Amino acid sequence: MKLYDAGKIIPGVIIFLLIFLYPLYSNIGGAAPVPKPLLPKPAVAKQCVLPTAEMKAQHMQLVDNWRNWVVRDGKRIWTSPDGRAFNMSLTNTCMRCHNDKEKFCDQCHNYLGVKPYCWDCHLDPKQKKEAK
Numbered sequence: 068m069k070l071y072d073a074g075k076i077i078p079g080v081i082i083f084l085l086i087f088l089y090p091l092y093s094n095i096g097g098a099a100p101v102p103k104p105l106l107p108k109p110a111v112a113k114q115c116v117l118p119t120a121e122m123k124a125q126h127m128q129l130v131d132n133w134r135n136w137v138v139r140d141g142k143r144i145w146t147s148p149d150g151r152a153f154n155m156s157l158t159n160t161c162m163r164c165h166n167d168k169e170k171f172c173d174q175c176h177n178y179l180g181v182k183p184y185c186w187d188c189h190l191d192p193k194q195k196k197e198a199k
Contacts, residue, residue: 102174107164116145116153116160130157130185157189 133155136142145155165171168191
């Protein structure tokens with residue numbers, strides 16, 4: 068089998084691949100730095116509702132479950148695996164320690180390009196103060 072116009076086809080395929088793959092190879096080593104969210108002062112609470120690693124990986128599921136249990140089932144208290152009881156409230160439990168939405172929540176959410184719908188209903192502590 069003879070390849071006609073190989074002198075044009077092969078460079079054309081190479082040029083196509085270079086253009087198509089440009090976003091991949093142009094950003095090598097240029098990723099944005101991982102955010103460092105402002106952590107709460109230890110005096111506010113000794114411990115979070117779950118260990119840090121679990122909260123980083125599963126906080127959205129936890130907050131979503133809390134919302135469903137409070138709104139749909141009327142439950143208000145959540146018991147952690149280690150037996151501690153917490154009020155299922157984003158603003159009164161989570162935001163009591165992590166009270167700066169811009170410096171804590173938004174750091175990671177902006178980095179990952181996600182827009183959680185929590186703030187469609189809830190006010191962050193700064194907004195609460197401004198509303199009063």
